[in-house]
Amino acid sequence: MDEEVIRLEDVWVQYNGVTVLEGVNLSVQNLDFLGIIGPNGGGKTTLLKVILGLVKPNRGKVTVMGGPPEKSRRFIGYVPQITHFDREFPATVLDVVLMGLLGRKGLLRRYTEEDRKAAYKALESMEMLELKDRQVGKLSGGELQRVLLARALVSDPKILLLDEPTASIDEPTKTQLYELLKDLNRRITIVLVSHDIGVISAYVDKIACLNRRLFYHGSKEITAEIMEETYRCPIELIAHGVPHRVLKKHEGE
């Protein structure tokens, strides 16, 4: 099953003359669980948007499921960062999950009974069905994250893209979420970006570092040089307190 699902070749992205992505090459195989780490402002979200076709690269080629990204959106489930979310927003959990089916529904149509069933199933798998009528703003960070995950999964995607899924949740919930993803990974390719390199490394099977340029090594082992290159700050600071060690032991340790 070594089939390529995402391919980026020499991708450059600039916003108002500022380079955000610089010559990024990436190849994701079917059923990979790829973690992309890097500092804030390193272009992680932009990279996901390039894969979704929301951001057009100034240069380079993007292929998703063998076609251009705009044409492949139906294969992708997207879990955006939840920071910009309005807590007063008038929608229920079910409303939000159904939004994952908008593309399939088509304009001017209503959701069908089948769509609703799919939404229930997605909520069930996230253990959130009981809260289906709750207003989204009333959810905790972890609950909201699972609703957004259900929204991404409801369309039965082949690829799951997650942007900082652990940003606003506590440690036990984080572990739970990663276990859930690990489970999903048996049938779905996952690309996850995060600045939280601690937990990520215990679950993903490939890691890349992104700070404008992508340092991709295909395996979990990341050398001190790559980390230093990515973060441009002392490595000890990042490695401190990490439960699962990402880095090779430093000399003299």
Next chain:
Amino acid sequence: MLEILQYEFMRNALIAGLLASVACGIIGVLVVVKRMVSISGGISHAAFGGVGLGYFLGFDPVFGVLFFAVVSALSMGILRERVRLSEDAAVGILWVTGMALGVIFVGLTPGYAPDLFSYLFGSILTVPFLDLVVMAALDAVIILVVFLLYEEFMAILFDEEFATASGVPVKRVYTVLLSLVALTVVVLMRIVGLVLVIAMLAIPSTIAWQFSHRLKEMMILSVIITAVFTVEGLWLSYLFDLASGATIVLVSLATFLLSSALKKISR
């Protein structure tokens, strides 16, 4: 209160108020949740150009307003997407352009412009029958479009980016929403006038949001609230001989303050 209904102009005023409540309640909720109040202000003020055009060319200014409101709604979309102007600046530019054109047109029109004031501040007591028909037709269009695009509207209100990623033509849906705002401006103009339109788009829906967090429920609630305010304002303006549009706005404002205070105490 019932005896005032024996006058035809009062009956027309009441019908106009109720018709306006429908458009205002539904679109007001979308405007408030999407945080488009100032954009709507831009569209409604720009529509004054249409009043001027109507005077200048000698046709019913309602159609001028309809034309100007829709054109400025569409240009709003274009300014945002193509010219990459900040929304703030785009609103400001449209706002003054329409008003300046209106003033020039009115100035070019020979003679005195008799009910200019009523377009700016409303004159629910002098609504002609033709306007009732126009209002009812616009209401029908608004209800139909919102019914057909309800899920898409909710999606772009919640998260434009995710909607795009799910395959919703976000820019087009947003432009449709702006056009519906333009139609609502036309409907509301007779009630409170172009200058006060944003008050009616913002206040009843904000009150509805204090009591409900479901989009559909908020729309229904907002329609009812607007209807109550209109009737109440109309009655008070008759009783005390006040300008009807401004009275309706002040009744809304007073209720909003009261409900906000109650909300605060009950917490």
